[in-house]
Amino acid sequence: xxxDFLEDEMVVAxxxxxxxxxxxxxxxxxxxxxxxxxxxxxxxxxxxxxxYPGALxxxxxxxxxxxxxxxxxxxxxxxxxxxxxxxxxxxxxxxRLAGDIIRLFAMTSRLNPLLLFPGEFTRAVMVKAAExxxxxxxxxxxxxxxxxxxxxRACRQNGIVGRLAGADIVLIGxxxxxxxxxxxxxxxxxxxxxxxxxxxxxxxxxxxxxxxILLFQAILIRRSASNMGWGLIARCWLSFTAAIxxxxxxxxxxxxxxxxxxPHSLQAASWxxxxxxxxxxxVGPAYQLRAMLHATVPDDASTxxxxxxxx
Amino acid sequence: xPRHTEDANNSGGSRRRKQMKQLQLFASNYxxxxxxxxxxLIRWADGERLPGVERHLARCARCxxxxxxxxxxxxxxxxxxxxxxxAAAPHVKRVxxxxxxxxxxxxxxxxxxxxxxxxPRQAPRIAGALAFYFGKEAARRIEHSARWDDGDACLxxxxxPLFSAFLGKKAADALAHKLAGAAS
Numbered sequence: 001x002x003x004d005f006l007e008d009e010m011v012v013a014x015x016x017x018x019x020x021x022x023x024x025x026x027x028x029x030x031x032x033x034x035x036x037x038x039x040x041x042x043x044x045x046x047x048x049x050x051x052y053p054g055a056l057x058x059x060x061x062x063x064x065x066x067x068x069x070x071x072x073x074x075x076x077x078x079x080x081x082x083x084x085x086x087x088x089x090x091x092x093x094x095x096r097l098a099g100d101i102i103r104l105f106a107m108t109s110r111l112n113p114l115l116l117f118p119g120e121f122t123r124a125v126m127v128k129a130a131e132x133x134x135x136x137x138x139x140x141x142x143x144x145x146x147x148x149x150x151x152x153r154a155c156r157q158n159g160i161v162g163r164l165a166g167a168d169i170v171l172i173g174x175x176x177x178x179x180x181x182x183x184x185x186x187x188x189x190x191x192x193x194x195x196x197x198x199x200x201x202x203x204x205x206x207x208x209x210x211x212x213i214l215l216f217q218a219i220l221i222r223r224s225a226s227n228m229g230w231g232l233i234a235r236c237w238l239s240f241t242a243a244i245x246x247x248x249x250x251x252x253x254x255x256x257x258x259x260x261x262x263p264h265s266l267q268a269a270s271w272x273x274x275x276x277x278x279x280x281x282x283v284g285p286a287y288q289l290r291a292m293l294h295a296t297v298p299d300d301a302s303t304x305x306x307x308x309x310x311x
Numbered sequence: 312x313p314r315h316t317e318d319a320n321n322s323g324g325s326r327r328r329k330q331m332k333q334l335q336l337f338a339s340n341y342x343x344x345x346x347x348x349x350x351x352l353i354r355w356a357d358g359e360r361l362p363g364v365e366r367h368l369a370r371c372a373r374c375x376x377x378x379x380x381x382x383x384x385x386x387x388x389x390x391x392x393x394x395x396x397x398a399a400a401p402h403v404k405r406v407x408x409x410x411x412x413x414x415x416x417x418x419x420x421x422x423x424x425x426x427x428x429x430x431p432r433q434a435p436r437i438a439g440a441l442a443f444y445f446g447k448e449a450a451r452r453i454e455h456s457a458r459w460d461d462g463d464a465c466l467x468x469x470x471x472p473l474f475s476a477f478l479g480k481k482a483a484d485a486l487a488h489k490l491a492g493a494a495s
Contacts, residue, residue, distance in 0.1 A: 075479055075481065076481075077479055077480045077481050079480070080475070080480055082477065082479065083479070154476045158476055159349075160449075227449075228446035228448055228449035229442065229446015229447040229448040230446050230447070231442060231449070232443065232444055233444050233445055291478060291482075295444075295478050295483070295489075
């Protein structure tokens with residue numbers, strides 16, 4: 001029984017390191033592909049990275065986040081303050097995973113099973129997948145924002161809510177300015193016709209305001225968690241903060257790229273930020289689950305686990 | 312950082328904190344939604360005369376409820392201590408002390424973002440658990456608010472709500488059981 005407990009905890013304990021190493025390997029591959037693209041002018045390598053290892057990485061990290069978040073939610077009892085938070089985070093991971101799988105169906109990659117059946121129907125499904133896949137972004141953000149509200153409530157109840165520093169206000173101000181600029185240019189601009197506003201388009205517009213809310217919550221949680229030190233629970237919420245921050249950077253990068261504000265060399269770098277965001281989303285629940293398993297492990301087994309961690 | 316510099320920083324931090332508390336107390340009299348804070352309520356419940364708190368309590372039902380709970384806990388503990396013939400007196404005293412410690416723990420965590428504290432004088436086992444789950448600074452804060460001679464036995468009930476909030480009731484119970492077992 002003790003061995004089972006310990007094995008389970010050790011598997012979860014190794015996950016952040018495995019995810020980190022995989023991310024580093026993927027970024028190194030991406031960097032090499034970026035250099036090859038820059039040297040030869042042929043984007044085939046960079047496309048390969050995003051269509052194969054990149055696509056797999058997004059699906060795998062979302063699946064890991066979903067699995068770990070559901071396990072965390074199940075370990076909380078009914079009535080625990082953070083149980084709804086983890087249910088919502090798991091639903092957010094489910095929306096991310098669904099979005100990643102739908103996006104995979106839109107890719108011209110051998111990983112896409114639709115390509116096994118070429119034809120008009122497949123092409124139509126791929127077009128629809130490209131259209132509807134991104135719509136799950138605001139869904140996952142909405143679930144996450146509600147989940148983080150519970151976390152902030154727990155911080156407030158325990159008297160550990162941090163305070164915003166000047167740099168935080170500047171950062172939030174920048175993202176809000178970007179959102180206002182986006183809405184001024186894409187939604188309220190005189191040339192944008194109202195009949196062109198489909199439900200999909202309106203849903204996709206909600207991503208940026210939701211990201212502002214998420215960033216505000218994430219910074220508050222970061223201030224609260226980092227003031228405590230670097231314990232497992234603090235690391236869990238710091239990972240979510242890093243993921244939300246990376247998502248903001250990636251979103252702004254995409255906007256700057258579409259407007260031509262980004263130099264050629266930074267374009268690819270802004271795409272790689274999405275790998276960091278995905279990795280951080282998966283690492284957060286791993287720390288939380290490890291903390292919960294460690295607390296319930298029998299005493300002598302938990303000492304062994306701490307010793308293994310030190311080693 | 313040299314010890315005296317750290318002490319100077321801490322005293323500066325605590326002075327600022329005191330000024331902020333006074334400002335909060337002042338603002339709570341005039342601005343709806345601003346409350347005098349748990350520390351001021353504890354001082355009021357302990358019998359300190361704080362006209363600002365009294366004015367706020369006259370119009371804020373939530374703080375009035377908290378203050379009444381605090382005052383009734385203080386009163387019943389004092390009553391039990393006064394009647395030393397009661398067999399339950401030591402138990403009530405213990406409960407009261409734990410309640411006070413829990414309040415101090417809450418207040419000490421609340422000040423986490425304001426200043427850092429020096430090294431603790433001793434490290435009970437729960438300090439290791441706090442550092443493992445939350446971080447070293449949280450552990451230091453709580454240790455500083457504790458009674459050193461009682462160690463884990465005193466800190467476990469005080470820190471349990473924090474573990475319960477972030478790890479869940481089941482995990483917090485298991486952890487408290489483990490720590491209590493090690494302490495006994």
